[in-house]
Amino acid sequence: MTTTTTAAAPTQPVSLLERFRVPGGFALGAVLLLGIAPLALSDFRLSLLAKYLCYAIVAVGVSLAWGRGGLLVLGQGVFFGLGGYAMAMHLKLADAAAAPGAGPGALPDFMQLYGTGGALPWWWKPFANPGFALAATVLLPMAVAAILGFFIFRRRVKGAYFAILSQAMAAALSIWLVGQQATTGGTNGLTDMQGFFGYSLDDPVNQKMVYFIIAVVLLLLMALARQLFVSRYGELLIAVRDSEERVRFLGYDPANVKLVAYVVAAGMAGLAGALFVPAVGIISPALIGIVPSIGFVIGAAVGGRASLVGAVLGAVAVAWAQSTLSDAFPAAWTYFQGLLFIVAVGFLPGGLASLVTVIRNRRTPTTRSGETA
Amino acid sequence: MSGEGLTIRDLRVTFDGFTAVDGVNLDVPAGDLRFLIGPNGAGKTTLVDAVTGLAKATGSVRFGDEELIGKPVHRIARLGIGRTFQTATVFEQLTVLQNLDIAAGAGRGMMTMLRRRKGIPEPVTKALETTGLTDLRDRPAGVLAHGQKQWLEIGMLLVQDVQLLLLDEPVAGMSHEEREATGELLQRVSADHTVVVIEHDMDFMRSFARSVSVLHAGKVLSEGTVAEVQADPKVQEVYLGRASEPEPASVSEPSATPVSVAEEA
Numbered sequence: 001m002t003t004t005t006t007a008a009a010p011t012q013p014v015s016l017l018e019r020f021r022v023p024g025g026f027a028l029g030a031v032l033l034l035g036i037a038p039l040a041l042s043d044f045r046l047s048l049l050a051k052y053l054c055y056a057i058v059a060v061g062v063s064l065a066w067g068r069g070g071l072l073v074l075g076q077g078v079f080f081g082l083g084g085y086a087m088a089m090h091l092k093l094a095d096a097a098a099a100p101g102a103g104p105g106a107l108p109d110f111m112q113l114y115g116t117g118g119a120l121p122w123w124w125k126p127f128a129n130p131g132f133a134l135a136a137t138v139l140l141p142m143a144v145a146a147i148l149g150f151f152i153f154r155r156r157v158k159g160a161y162f163a164i165l166s167q168a169m170a171a172a173l174s175i176w177l178v179g180q181q182a183t184t185g186g187t188n189g190l191t192d193m194q195g196f197f198g199y200s201l202d203d204p205v206n207q208k209m210v211y212f213i214i215a216v217v218l219l220l221l222m223a224l225a226r227q228l229f230v231s232r233y234g235e236l237l238i239a240v241r242d243s244e245e246r247v248r249f250l251g252y253d254p255a256n257v258k259l260v261a262y263v264v265a266a267g268m269a270g271l272a273g274a275l276f277v278p279a280v281g282i283i284s285p286a287l288i289g290i291v292p293s294i295g296f297v298i299g300a301a302v303g304g305r306a307s308l309v310g311a312v313l314g315a316v317a318v319a320w321a322q323s324t325l326s327d328a329f330p331a332a333w334t335y336f337q338g339l340l341f342i343v344a345v346g347f348l349p350g351g352l353a354s355l356v357t358v359i360r361n362r363r364t365p366t367t368r369s370g371e372t373a
Numbered sequence: 374m375s376g377e378g379l380t381i382r383d384l385r386v387t388f389d390g391f392t393a394v395d396g397v398n399l400d401v402p403a404g405d406l407r408f409l410i411g412p413n414g415a416g417k418t419t420l421v422d423a424v425t426g427l428a429k430a431t432g433s434v435r436f437g438d439e440e441l442i443g444k445p446v447h448r449i450a451r452l453g454i455g456r457t458f459q460t461a462t463v464f465e466q467l468t469v470l471q472n473l474d475i476a477a478g479a480g481r482g483m484m485t486m487l488r489r490r491k492g493i494p495e496p497v498t499k500a501l502e503t504t505g506l507t508d509l510r511d512r513p514a515g516v517l518a519h520g521q522k523q524w525l526e527i528g529m530l531l532v533q534d535v536q537l538l539l540l541d542e543p544v545a546g547m548s549h550e551e552r553e554a555t556g557e558l559l560q561r562v563s564a565d566h567t568v569v570v571i572e573h574d575m576d577f578m579r580s581f582a583r584s585v586s587v588l589h590a591g592k593v594l595s596e597g598t599v600a601e602v603q604a605d606p607k608v609q610e611v612y613l614g615r616a617s618e619p620e621p622a623s624v625s626e627p628s629a630t631p632v633s634v635a636e637e638a
Contacts, residue, residue: 235490238464239475242465243464245462246462248447249447250533251533
């Protein structure tokens with residue numbers, strides 16, 4: 001029946017290189033992050049890298065939800081923030097309890113300043129428990145994403161509307177936090193953390209430990225995302241991205257398929273926010289609002305949102321460029337960031353990861369897959 | 374597999390005051406290869422939309438004992454009703470094999486979904502053979518030729534384990550050879566499935582239809598075998614002025630139905 005000019009598919013033998021590409025790349029990443037970087041970088045640079053890797057963790061989720069699922073998650077700041085605040089609240093409570101002359105249930109420093117009537121708000125109390133706080137950094141963002149996503153996807157909100165809605169949620173959360181000076185620290189956020197589960201954050205050794213935790217978490221989440229990418233679910237997610245209606249006719253509910261990606265991405269953003277707090281020492285509304293939320297996806301867009309490694313490297317590179325350039329040209333960075341986003345999405349939708357393929361297809365215009373790749 | 378038939382009673386679909394389907398009654402017995410023909414705007418596609426839950430409708434559509442009106446699209450699909458669209462919609466970035474595997478997979482458990490595919494499921498192998506796409510299974514569906522995409526769509530319906538296939542103009546834009554191959558594929562498929570085909574191509578209809586329903590202005594105008602329908606004066610009247618139908622290609626013409634609707638009109 002194959003009457004057209006398409007030649008029969010050659011059964012490609014899996015080369016040795018191909019077979020070891022993924023585990024090899026993973027090992028290389030581990031050596032770079034856990035071996036070379038701590039040796040080659042100064043403490044200061046390493047702590048900057050720790051911060052960038054937190055953004056990379058968010059990008060892993062963005063790659064799943066946006067790259068594979070087509071969900072332009074422009075409000076990851078919400079989940080990053082929930083995770084970050086959950087962690088910061090615990091650290092502040094632990095600091096207060098460890099202060100000389102204080103005991104369990106002591107008020108964090110900023111509450112003593114701005115006054116909550118001397119009592120800890122009820123919703124702060126459970127965060128004194130380290131187990132609860134740690135679980136909350138991941139589960140709280142996931143639960144919020146599940147509830148939001150349930151209504152969003154069931155009502156078939158998609159495309160630009162979904163992106164705008166995500167932005168609005170990031171704006172709403174950061175505005176609400178600013179208004180709660182007495183219980184969330186308002187614009188200042190939660191800052192000046194002393195300890196991290198009993199370890200002093202002032203000690204460079206412990207800062208290095210935080211870096212290692214972040215690097216390991218990033219590698220583990222990349223492995224998890226990779227498993228999702230190659231699983232049947234990953235194939236189905238691409239199918240939903242490219243033709244949602246068709247998937248519905250196959251008997252799947254696309255809302256559930258998208259919900260899983262959205263919730264997993266939210267959990268990753270939450271964990272990133274939680275690790276950001278000990279690494280950088282602050283979480284504040286300015287770090288989770290609209291602009292940082294856009295920042296979370298730019299790295300993935302530049303590096304290549306559908307490619308896991310592309311998204312991670314892109315996130316690190318953009319974060320590095322931001323620190324470097326925003327010092328030199330503080331006013332210009334926001335414009336540059338916007339321009340980068342437009343150029344990446346408009347002209348190189350596959351990001352830098354697709355550059356090789358794009359160039360190869362330009363050279364050999366006979367390659368038909370160039371249009372769809 | 375061909376256990377259920379389709380029973381449509383007094384089906385109506387209205388868009389903003391325009392009645393696209395106006396009280397259709399239609400019976401497609403199990404195992405039929407039914408062609409739905411009719412001029413543009415007769416309501417053929419809308420009828421299929423209503424059956425598959427895409428268009429809101431009143432009346433009754435029963436598949437076996439199940440009432441379909443009011444059920445969401447994916448539930449109707451799970452009852453064993455599959456359809457294709459006028460433009461082939463396959464997942465272009467996925468391979469032929471991945472397309473078929475996804476189609477075969479509604480109802481897979483969580484753990485299966487989160488694991489990588491190991492080997493090729495039995496129904497997928499069968500569908501690859503039936504549609505003749507075995508050699509192309511690792512190609513991205515986006516690079517397939519037009520006809521191959523349509524066959525892939527039909528293959529996706531087969532692995533879905535559907536009992537009723539609703540095909541919207543499956544041979545539109547196909548070459549003569551592709552049409553022949555598609556017709557043979559449909560006959561093979563209808564051995565153990567019920568098939569409903571919307572078609573404009575009269576030659577194709579005459580060659581492969583087991584029974585025909587003619588729709589006109591949202592109503593069923595005529596029904597029967599190809600010969601019966603072509604002899605119906607009402608049908609000839611509807612097709613009057615549509616003499617632009619191509620001359621029947623005598624090669625593929627079964628001798629039992631020598632008279633073309635268009636010629637009569």
